[in-house]
Each structure stands twice: as structure tokens, then as C-alpha cells.
Amino acid sequence: xxxxxxxxRNARPEFPQVSVDDACADLRAMKVRGGSRVARYAVQxxxxxxxxxxxxxxxxxxLNPILKAGEKLKSARPTAFALTNGVNYVLNAGARSLESGxxxxxxxxxxxxxxxxxxxxxxxxxxxxxEIGARRIKNGDTIIxxxxxxxxxxxxxxxxxxxxxxRVYCTETRPNYQGHRTAAALAAYGxxxxxxxxxxxxxxxxxxxxxxxxxxxxxxxxxxVSKIGVSQVAMLAQEARVNFIVAAETYKVDFRTxxxxxxxxxxxxxxxxxxxxxxxxNPKVKLSNYVFDFTPPEYIDFYVTEKGIMPPAxxxxxxxxxxxxxxxxxFA
Numbered sequence: 001x002x003x004x005x006x007x008x009r010n011a012r013p014e015f016p017q018v019s020v021d022d023a024c025a026d027l028r029a030m031k032v033r034g035g036s037r038v039a040r041y042a043v044q045x046x047x048x049x050x051x052x053x054x055x056x057x058x059x060x061x062x063l064n065p066i067l068k069a070g071e072k073l074k075s076a077r078p079t080a081f082a083l084t085n086g087v088n089y090v091l092n093a094g095a096r097s098l099e100s101g102x103x104x105x106x107x108x109x110x111x112x113x114x115x116x117x118x119x120x121x122x123x124x125x126x127x128x129x130x131e132i133g134a135r136r137i138k139n140g141d142t143i144i145x146x147x148x149x150x151x152x153x154x155x156x157x158x159x160x161x162x163x164x165x166x167r168v169y170c171t172e173t174r175p176n177y178q179g180h181r182t183a184a185a186l187a188a189y190g191x192x193x194x195x196x197x198x199x200x201x202x203x204x205x206x207x208x209x210x211x212x213x214x215x216x217x218x219x220x221x222x223x224x225v226s227k228i229g230v231s232q233v234a235m236l237a238q239e240a241r242v243n244f245i246v247a248a249e250t251y252k253v254d255f256r257t258x259x260x261x262x263x264x265x266x267x268x269x270x271x272x273x274x275x276x277x278x279x280x281x282n283p284k285v286k287l288s289n290y291v292f293d294f295t296p297p298e299y300i301d302f303y304v305t306e307k308g309i310m311p312p313a314x315x316x317x318x319x320x321x322x323x324x325x326x327x328x329x330x331f332a
Contacts, residue, residue: 015040018045022045024072026041027041027083034148036125036126039086042077043086043115045069046069047116049065049066050069051112056104059103062104063098063107066111070088074087077266078264078266081216081252081253082249082252085253086122088329091329092329093111125251125306127154129151129155129247129248130158132309133158133159133247133304136309139164140166142166142168142209143168143211143212144169144201144204145169145170146171146227147173147213147229148173148178148179149247150214151248152212153182153186154247157186157191167193168186168191168194169196169204171198171200172196172197174198175273179195202236208240209242211233211243212246212247213233213246214247218254218303219257220253220257220319222297222316223297223312224246224300225295226292226293228290231294231299234295245304246304249305265290265293270288300312303315305318
């Protein structure tokens, strides 16, 4: 991972200091949203937890609580694979330091420095994706986006910065209305922004030149896992011959898919789609609230990553390159 090490080590904290337990509660309650923001929040919580090595008599005694904290954070948002890889990156640094036979203080420094480096790399990746993606935007393009993606917004903001005169349609992204956040942020940035309801996407796609979304995880075959509704945007874009572009940091790849494991489709509290009073009046109605859906690689024109433009077919090679950094290591 190439990171600005001084910026990573000494960067101003993005979030207030928080315990691992409180961070897990915040993540489950979706108080922090967006794949990379979620990852940085979890990694910062793990870093702050790891700073305290007082009382640890040996490396194993120090690392065991860090490992447990990491697993707890990963379980808070299992489909947000940026979080999983971010935590693994930090834990792997501890495992390598343990293997080298270093003392507790050396291992502590390795863990804390890895966390700072990941946070710095994540922030830098978002900026680079904006730079690269903006080159694929033409003057006057109309863009449809869905949900609340830091990387996707980086592309649109950079295109605006260099004077491409874009306009953006943001879907509401029910049931949690993440699109409201995106629309507000883009409009405040000075971009011509229109908020539309999710079911209007097909109508508005006829006016669009590109669809740009973020992602939560990428499988080995190049398929996309993202906020529920993204797959519908992709299908509508294909029908309308509109480029469907995914802005994605490379640490969102899911290494488990290389061995055939399927990505679980996480479900959340049904209260998000129906009020408690309504459910009490209609007890026979079942509710389903899937958070993510899957977009096949054939619907994706290309990924914009901090390493450059990448077709879905290139994801397998990318996984091989990144495996040592993010695939979990043994602490034995």
C-alpha cells in the first residue's frame, strides 16, 4: 500500500475517539455510512484500542484482545467489506510483527502505524478516484447516482471543479434515504442537482449520459455488491445504453469469493420500511428489508479505482496482488 506516511501518522482525527463497543453500536445503527467512512471509523476505533498496551506481559497477551476487538468490529457490518479488509490490514501488521519476535512495544507500534496508514490510504484513494473518474466525464454530462458514496461523489465533484458543467439526478435511496445526503452535499458544492424518487429512475435514465455509483464489496468475478437498488440502476442503464460506472477503492474486494464462498445479503430491521403502528395493524403482512443487492459483471462498463480504470474481468488479478495485505493471516 502506498501511503503518505507522515500524513497517515499525524493526520487530524476524522471521528471523535470511541470505544470498540460504541463503534460497533454506531455501525449497526448506521450512524456512520458509506463503505470507506465505515472502514475508517472501525480502523480508528481499533487503533485507539490498540494504543493501550499497559499491563500486557507478552506479545500474545497484548494481541489477543486486539484480535477479538477486530473480529467484533468486522461482525458489526459483515457485508461492508472495506471494513473487513481495513481491520485485516491492521491485524496482519500485528501478526507479521509477532512472527518477527518483536517486543510488545514494537508490535503495538506496528498495529497503530498500520491503522494510520490505512486511514491515510483510504482518504488518498477517494481523491485519486475523483481525479481518474472525472476524465471520463464529458462536458455537460447528466449523471444518475444512487445511495451515498464518497468515491462516486469524488468523481462528480472533481468533474465540477474542472468546469465540466455536469448535472446530477440523485435517487432518494429508500428506506434510509441515503440519496438525500448525496443530493444535499452535491448541491451545497455548487452542482446542479435534482432529487428523484427511486421508481422514477427509468424515466430519468432517458436524460442521462452516465450512471455512477459506489460499492460495498466486489467479488472475484467482478460482480458488484452495493446498496439495494443499484442493480436496478445498472439494468436500466444497460437498457438505455448509458455507461454504468462503479467508483471503488481496491480494498473493497472480497477474498472469500476466490474459494467459492457466497456474499451474504444482509437484512436489517423491518421498522425501516414500515412503522411499528402499521405492522401492529397488519400482523399478517411479512416484511423483507435487504440492505444490499448484486450487480452481475456484464452490466458494469468499468470500475474506477485508485489504481486506474479496470474492467470487471480484471478484478481476479487485482485480488492476487492485494491478497498479502488484506487476506487474514494466522496469529498462531
